[in-house]
Structures are given as structure tokens and as C-alpha cells.
Amino acid sequence: MEVPTTAREGTGSVTIADLCARAAHRYGDRPAIRHKADGDWRDVTYAELGAIVEEIGRGLIALGLQPGERVAILCETRPEWTYADFAITSAGGVVVPIYPTNSPQECQWVAGDSGSVMIVCENADQVAKIEQVRDALPALRRIIVIDPPDGATATGAVTLDEAREHGRSVDPSELATRTAAVRPEDPFTFMYTSGTTGPPKGCVLTHGNYRSVLNMVIARGALQGDEEELVYLFLPLAHAFALIVQLGAIDMGVTIAYYGGDRTRIIGELMEVKPTYLPSVPRIFEKLYTLAQQQLSPEELELIRTVGGQIQDRTVRGEPVPDELRERFEPVAQKAEFVRGLFGGRLREAVTGAAPIAPEILEFFWGCGIPVMEGYGMTETATVATASTPLEHRFGSVGRPLPGVEVKVAEDGELLIRGANIFRGYHGNADASFGAVRDGWLHTGDIGRIDEDGYVYITGRKKDIIITSGGKNITPANLENDLQQSPWVSHAFMHGDRRPYPVMLITLDPETIVPWAQSQGIEDTSLEALARHEKVRELIRREVDRVNARYAQVEQVKKFAILDHDFSQETGELTPTLKVKRNVVNEKYKHLLDELYASP
Numbered sequence: 001m002e003v004p005t006t007a008r009e010g011t012g013s014v015t016i017a018d019l020c021a022r023a024a025h026r027y028g029d030r031p032a033i034r035h036k037a038d039g040d041w042r043d044v045t046y047a048e049l050g051a052i053v054e055e056i057g058r059g060l061i062a063l064g065l066q067p068g069e070r071v072a073i074l075c076e077t078r079p080e081w082t083y084a085d086f087a088i089t090s091a092g093g094v095v096v097p098i099y100p101t102n103s104p105q106e107c108q109w110v111a112g113d114s115g116s117v118m119i120v121c122e123n124a125d126q127v128a129k130i131e132q133v134r135d136a137l138p139a140l141r142r143i144i145v146i147d148p149p150d151g152a153t154a155t156g157a158v159t160l161d162e163a164r165e166h167g168r169s170v171d172p173s174e175l176a177t178r179t180a181a182v183r184p185e186d187p188f189t190f191m192y193t194s195g196t197t198g199p200p201k202g203c204v205l206t207h208g209n210y211r212s213v214l215n216m217v218i219a220r221g222a223l224q225g226d227e228e229e230l231v232y233l234f235l236p237l238a239h240a241f242a243l244i245v246q247l248g249a250i251d252m253g254v255t256i257a258y259y260g261g262d263r264t265r266i267i268g269e270l271m272e273v274k275p276t277y278l279p280s281v282p283r284i285f286e287k288l289y290t291l292a293q294q295q296l297s298p299e300e301l302e303l304i305r306t307v308g309g310q311i312q313d314r315t316v317r318g319e320p321v322p323d324e325l326r327e328r329f330e331p332v333a334q335k336a337e338f339v340r341g342l343f344g345g346r347l348r349e350a351v352t353g354a355a356p357i358a359p360e361i362l363e364f365f366w367g368c369g370i371p372v373m374e375g376y377g378m379t380e381t382a383t384v385a386t387a388s389t390p391l392e393h394r395f396g397s398v399g400r401p402l403p404g405v406e407v408k409v410a411e412d413g414e415l416l417i418r419g420a421n422i423f424r425g426y427h428g429n430a431d432a433s434f435g436a437v438r439d440g441w442l443h444t445g446d447i448g449r450i451d452e453d454g455y456v457y458i459t460g461r462k463k464d465i466i467i468t469s470g471g472k473n474i475t476p477a478n479l480e481n482d483l484q485q486s487p488w489v490s491h492a493f494m495h496g497d498r499r500p501y502p503v504m505l506i507t508l509d510p511e512t513i514v515p516w517a518q519s520q521g522i523e524d525t526s527l528e529a530l531a532r533h534e535k536v537r538e539l540i541r542r543e544v545d546r547v548n549a550r551y552a553q554v555e556q557v558k559k560f561a562i563l564d565h566d567f568s569q570e571t572g573e574l575t576p577t578l579k580v581k582r583n584v585v586n587e588k589y590k591h592l593l594d595e596l597y598a599s600p
Contacts, residue, residue: 015207017182019251020086024050027253030227033079034273036260041273044079046253056087056160057175059167063118063142063158067092067178070114070190073238074098074107074130075122078258080146080160081237082246084120092178095189096202097238100126101552108133109199111140114190114427118142120160124149127157184208190427191240193379193473202427203379210247212420213382216402217248220387222351223277225252230346232275234259234266241354241471244383245279267291267342274344281471282357283500285350285372289361292339292368300332301364308336308367316371316390336368343370349390351375354471356458356498359395366395374398376458380442381405382421386456397455407456408441414462415448416441466496472554474502479547479557486543487512491567493585494557495593503596504560505589506540507567531564559596563589 023032027046034043044052065071071088073095075081088095096114098107100122107129111119117139121127127145134140143157158166188207192200223229231249233256235242249256257273259266266284293301307329314321329336340347350365350372357374365372376398377384386407388399401407405419418440425437436443447460466474476494483492483506490509496502508527513536517525520535530536540562548556567573573585586593 014184014211015182015186016188016210016247017089017092017179017207019247020053020090021050021179023250023253024053030253031255032250032253033082034230034255034257035079036258036269041257043255049083049250052083052164053086053090054172054175055164055167056083057090057167057178058170058172059163059165060087060091060093060118061174061178062166062170063144063163065091065093065118067181068094068186069118070094070096070116072096072098072111072114072116072119074100074102074119074126075146075237076100076261077233077235077237077242078122078146078261080120080122082256084144084160085237085246086250089182089188090175090179092182094187097189097191097243099236099238099552101554102129103550103552104129104132105550106200106552108136110192110202112137113192113199114202115139118144120144120146123147182207184211187424189243191238191243191379199478201429204424204427205379205382206424209382209421209423210244212404213244213384213402214247214251216404216421217244217384217387218252219403220389222349222387223248223252223254224348225254229254229277230257230273230275231255231277231279232257232259232270232273232344233279234263234269235279235281235471239354239471240377240379240383241279241281270342270344272344274346276346276348278343278347278350280350280352281354281469282352282361282498283355283468283470285352285357285361285365286469288339288342289364291342292335292364295338296332296335300335303329303332304336304367305360305363306367308332308369309363312366312369312371315369339365339368340370349373351387353377353384354473355467355469362395376456378442378444380423380444381417381419382423385417385419385421394451394455397451397457399456400454401456407450409448409450410443413447413449413459415444415446415456415458417444418442466494466502467498468496468502468554469498469500470554474555476502479551479555480504482547482550483543486547488516488539488543491580493567493580493582495586499597501558502555503593504544504557505563505585505592506544506560507563507565508536510566527566528564531562537562559599561592561596 024046029045029047031043032046032049034041071093073081073084085095096116098110119130121143144160144163145157146160148159184207186207187204188210189205190202192202231254237243259269307325311321311325311329347370352372353375362372371390373388373393375384375387385405386399386401408416410416422442445462446458448456448458450456466476480492480494483489488509489506491507493505494502513530514525517530544557544560573581
């Protein structure tokens with residue numbers, strides 16, 4: 001099927017509500033979705049996708065969904081997430097993604113704060129979370145289950161298949177009327193993101209926000225609108241990064257291969273589906289780099305980075321590659337091919353975001369012939385604001401602003417962004433300081449610089465948000481404050497920026513821990529001795545476990561160390577107002593933090 005010119009320019013839609021229906025009409029029997037079922041990869045065509053989404057959308061109307069009402073999705077990345085997403089949108093509803101790893105209390109906050117009237121749950125485990133907190137969700141009228149267990153699951157619950165059945169009784173014109181009534185300024189999604197303090201805030205993002213950023217991404221040339229293009233998607237669709245990739249792929253008629261649900265199989269599945277485009281967080285590239293390092297000597301790594309990099313530079317510019325460069329690269333050519341094979345052998349481009357990545361990793365993959373391009377954005381920018389391209393990039397930079405996006409640096413070094421992709425504010429939280437929009441400029445909370453050629457560099461953060469190497473945003477103050485409520489703990493300090501998981505430094509409260517130790521028959525009650533005592537470690541471990549249980553697994557502290565002294569102004573860890581100086585603690589205890597990650 002020939003790709004219409006408009007596929008390269010966007011569908012012409014002014015909202016997201018009719019994006020799926022337009023794609024179904026345009027691309028017909030082209031594969032839209034590839035997913036694993038009973039060990040085999042199976043395809044769903046665009047025509048089939050459109051029919052499924054229409055039936056579910058009509059089903060939501062039959063179940064009582066009104067325009068503008070919110071519907072949450074609590075589910076792993078899989079085709080049904082996409083079906084539900086487009087169905088909610090086409091029926092005039094607002095999508096509220098919830099991370100499938102969230103705890104019941106976190107699910108309660110997102111569903112409750114958004115006023116969700118329905119929630120689409122993946123399975124019995126996710127339903128159980130909602131049932132646990134349902135009394136605190138007065139607006140919730142219906143639970144829809146994708147994979148129902150045997151027997152009843154929840155009061156008023158229906159299966160996704162049953163919702164489709166209900167939809168067949170609704171006149172298709174009613175859904176079409178709902179879709180046509182959606183305006184660019186109407187909310188498309190409430191996407192919850194961590195703030196500097198307190199619970200997550202719901203970014204209100206409109207249809208116009210996402211339609212504009214889709215047009216920007218298409219103009220940038222991220223995806224190729226042809227039948228050979230295939231995206232492998234394993235990122236959580238509750239994250240803005242995965243959402244924009246999904247929307248762009250459907251808009252362009254591209255096939256999306258959803259991972260099979262087992263994250264340990266991602267590399268194996270890459271080799272099976274052979275994607276041409278791969279969105280990922282740095283952690284996957286870091287793992288593949290580590291795997292490659294085991295096959296290469298330091299000299300070979302350097303040869304790939306330098307000589308391979310020069311070859312790739314010339315190749316993307318369309319320049320001839322001198323024989324001398326090819327000869328120098330020949331000793332590592334097969335090993336570079338092995339690395340390309342880890343990605344399936346067809347990869348045209350990969351994109352990394354959501355967290356920083358080491359430039360040397362990008363340089364290595366570039367030298368292997370695998371462009372891994374960095375971009376930058378936030379949930380508040382409808383995912384993305386700047387992007388690199390194979391032809392225009394500088395490693396260490398997050399690229400140039402997308403067409404229609406303006407970026408500048410404030411006097412204090414904060415990065416400011418303006419454009420049609422900037423969100424409408426936080427739901428029910430107009431006074432939120434982070435992400436404030438003043439005179440059209442979003443104050444990002446990130447410190448950056450812009451070079452003479454317009455490339456943007458992120459150099460730090462004003463906000464105390466930890467971003468793990470897996471791309472998860474974590475607010476350390478939440479868990480720290482919870483743990484500091486323990487009678488035995490004086491200070492709790494979370495570390496984990498650019499690391500695979502959070503760890504914590506803990507100081508003991510001498511006024512409470514010493515009497516407790518005496519009651520346990522511990523003779524040496526100095527803080528130095530207590531910090532090493534097994535009974536104390538077990539006591540603190542129980543406190544950490546108790547607090548961890550309130551949070552999603554990716555936010556939980558995996559290891560901790562007990563210091564043999566408390567933080568103080570005199571030793572430099574605290575400000576005069578007794579706030580912890582994060583940079584000082586990270587630097588002062590770097591050796592101890594490194595040991596926590598190095599130990600089994």
C-alpha cells in the first residue's frame with residue numbers, strides 16, 4: 001500500500017479523538033499491532049484495530065461514560081492498553097494512565113484526584129488494588145477487566161469483551177458525534193508526574209497539545225511512514241515517552257510490536273521482531289553496552305568509538321568513506337556487526353530519553369552503526385521539546401528545539417520552554433510552583449545551557465527529583481519523610497539519580513535508639529557501635545520494609561547503610577534551617593553509596 005503524502009505530514013486531524021479511525025481508513029490491511037500470543041507473533045491490521053476501538057468506544061457509552069469524564073487505565077504495555085486508550089478518547093472521555101507497578105495507595109491517589117468514573121484493570125491483581133481502596137473512590141462507577149479470573153472479581157465489574165458486546169447495541173453515529181465534538185482545547189489526558197514534594201500532580205494535556213507535538217515529531221522525521229517501519233515498544237504506556245511513540249506510529253501507519261510482558265526477554269525479542277525504530281530508557285542501552293564490553297578489549301572499544309564514529313559521520317552525510325578508515329576498522333567490523341545483531345540487525349534509529357545517558361555509550365553505538373539519539377522533554381511539554389537526529393546531533397546534548405518550540409535560559413540558569421505543546425496546568429493544583437507557566441514560558445526546574453548552534457545541554461536540576469537509569473522519576477522527600485517518622489531514625493537520605501534503583505543513608509536518633517538498645521541488653525550503646533549491631537540493622541530493616549510497602553516497587557529502597565553519626569550543620573550536611581544539602585551528602589558519602597551498589 002502506498003503511503004499518502006499526508007501520512008508524512010500528519011493525518012490532518014486537529015484532535016487525537018479521531019486519529020485511530022483515520023488511520024484505520026488510510027492504512028486498512030497494513031499491520032498496526034504485532035503481539036505475542038501462545039509463543040507466536042500475531043498481527044492486528046489497522047482495519048481490525050479501528051473496528052475493535054469503535055466497539056469498545058460504543059461500549060463505554062453504553063456503560064454510561066459522559067463526555068469529559070475520566071477513565072483510568074491500570075495495565076502493562078499491551079494491545080488492550082491501546083484499544084482502551086483510543087476508545088476512551090473517541091467517546092469524548094479523558095484518559096488517566098496509572099503505572100501498573102503502583103501500590104494501592106498510589107492508585108487511589110491518581111484515580112481519586114482525577115475523579116475517574118471508570119478504571120480499566122489488566123487482571124485480578126490490579127483489580128485487587130482498586131478493591132482495597134474502593135471505599136475512598138466515591139466517583140468510581142465501573143471496573144473493566146481485560147483478563148478476568150474465574151468467578152466474580154469486583155462489584156459492578158465487566159470484562160473488556162463484555163464492554164465490546166454492550167457497544168454493539170449503540171448506534172455508531174453516537175460515537176461519531178462524540179468524536180466530532182471534541183475540540184483542540186479539551187483535555188486529552190491527565191498524566192500524573194512526581195513533584196518536588198507531596199503526592200503526584202496531574203498534568204492536564206489537551207488534544208491540541210498532543211496534536212501539535214505529533215506534527216513536530218513527524219516534521220523532525222523520527223518515524224518513516226512506510227510498510228518496512230516497525231517500532232518495538234516495551235516502555236510503560238503510562239509514561240509520556242511511550243505514549244507519544246504510540247500516537248506517532250498510529251498516525252504514520254507504522255507497525256508497533258509490543259513486548260511479550262517479560263522484561264528479561266527484551267533483548268531476545270529485539271532479535272526476533274527486528275525493529276527499525278527503538279524508543280528506550282538508558283538502562284537498556286547500558287545493559288547492551290555492558291554485554292558488548294564483555295566481547296571487546298579496551299582497545300577495540302576505542303577503535304569502534306573513534307574510527308567507527310568517523311565512518312558513521314561520513315555515511316549519514318552521504319560522503320565517501322576513505323579506504324584507509326575502512327582498513328583501520330576492519331579488525332572490529334565483525335564485532336560491530338554482532339552489536340547491531342543484538343538490536344535485530346535492521347535498526348535505523350533508537351531514541352533515548354527520560355534520564356541522562358553517558359556520552360561514551362552513545363559514541364560506542366554510533367561507531368557500531370546504531371544511532372542512539374537523545375531528546376529532552378517533560379510530561380508538561382506533552383513529552384518532548386528538543387531532539388537530536390542522526391544528521392544533526394552532538395553527544396552530550398539533548399538536541400535542538402523541535403519546530404515551533406522556543407527554548408531559552410533564565411538569569412538563574414533555569415531552562416524555559418514555550419510552544420503549543422505546553423500543558424494547561426495541574427489538575428486542581430493551580431498554585432503548584434514547579435512547572436509554573438509565566439508569560440507563556442514553562443519553568444522546567446532544570447538547569448541548562450544553549451550553545452551557539454542552538455543545541456541544548458542539561459547541566460543540573462533545581463528540583464530534587466531522582467531519575468533512575470530506568471527513567472523512573474522518584475520524589476525522595478516522600479519516602480524520606482515517611483521513614484523519618486520512625487522513632488529510631490533521625491535522618492533518611494535517598495540516593496539513586498542515574499542509578500538502577502534507590503538506596504538510602506540512615507542516621508539514628510540517639511534519644512530513642514540508646515534506651516531501646518539498653519532494653520535489648522546491648523552493652524556498647526555508642527552510635528558507632530549501634531550502627532554496626534545486627535539487632536539495630538534488623539530493627540531499621542523492618543522500618544524500611546514498612547515504608548517501602550506504601551510505594552511502587554521501582555520506588556522502593558533496595559539497600560541501606562546506617563551512619564555512625566548524625567547529620568549536622570557543623571559537619572556540613574545541614575543548612576541553618578536543618579535542610580539536608582543533597583549535593584554535599586552525595587559527594588561526602590560517595591564511597592559508601594558506591595559500595596551499596598557494588599555489593600550483591
